[in-house]
Amino acid sequence: MNQTIEFTLNGETMHYSVDVRQSLLELLRDELALTGTKEGCGVGECGACTVIVDGETVDSCIYLAVWADGKTLTTVEGLAAEDGSLSDVQTAYVQDGAVQCGFCIPGMVLSSTQFLEDNPTPTRPEIKRALSGNMCRCTGYQKIVDAVADVAEKRQENADIAPVKFTRHA
């Protein structure tokens, strides 16, 4: 029950024969050994399995693998540079102490990464809404929102845009 599909995964063109019964999450973890994408609830309520498909985040647990045909995918493995240096979003998560157990973080980082592409000058409520499909049961979210705000500020400073200043959580 296989179909051959073609897609771009983390910059690499793939031809792959997928079982039509498979979720994209199963394809990534079980076949391609990309275990950075986590399975949480399995029903699209927690966001741990978030990946980016054609510039939009999706829950890969309720997304059929065959749907990736013709699309461009980014998983958390695709964010760091080739030499292993972290992206600015990943770095900010580390520096802000936004990570506790870490299970939700790949999804959080992907949602943050795509959101900052779409909206380089976000407000704090916009950041919260952008991350509202990703559940974290450890952190209380404040440091995660801080990390995204930090990236936005730094990128604006680097681009010589008058940065939006965020109110920090105490």
Add this chain to the structure above:
Amino acid sequence: MYDITGYHEADSLATIFKIIKADPKAKVIAGGTDVLVKARERKQDFIATQLIGITRIPEMQGITMAEDGTLSIGALSTFKQVEKDPLVQQYIPMLGEAVALVGGPQTRHVGTIGGNICNGATSADSAPTLFTYNAILEIHSEAGVKNVPIADFYKGAGWVDLEPGEILVRIKIAKADYEGYLGHYTKFAQRKALDIANLSCATLIKMAPDQTIADLRICFGVAAPTPIRMPQAEAFAKGQAINDATLKTIGKYCLADTNTRNSWRASKEYRDHLVQIIPARNILAALKEDQ
């Protein structure tokens, strides 16, 4: 692995009709945010069946306006596409506000407005709004095209008037059903995201030049097995001025016309309380947003 027996990516409506004619149990799937959840729960009719993917069918995409002002929303428009669409924002903003409250961003990126309706849930965030706009559902089958008012489409909890081989292609709203109306939608839930409404209410209001109510339309979700309009409250409201007495009476009539239930999300008493106060809040919010 989902327990399905095959997957076809349909490229046209004719392909769907052909597959379903050969196998009436084949299930149509759009964004999958309901169908795959049900498949995983091993719900009857959602396992041991083949799936027909429909998200690449051209005539089911896009949001357009006809010459007579009728808005036409492709059933495969995702919640995000509806929310961000300029025609929706200009002419039927309440629909954009309602679908912005569905699940989380990931759900809104793939979930479709057509799927939201065909799934038949009374809690569907697009449904109360579409009821108040008197939406017409354009349903295609091999036999031809029929246009069904949305209120006639819902038959019971999770049960809509859609036979195998019938496909909801577009959702249409006539100019007379949106022009001059102000609206507000309330999703009353325990969280702001990733939740399902305890109770939801869409309210559309048109004011007369003398500041009385020219027309009022109210539809609740989760106040009955299907989304439900409020005929008594709507009839009463015509010609009334907006004051405390009018708003209280509207609430009383809503209580009479709804049929709430106890569930783990909320008690019947709580829902009955909300039924009486949310329409008034919506009316005031709609009028305030206009100022």
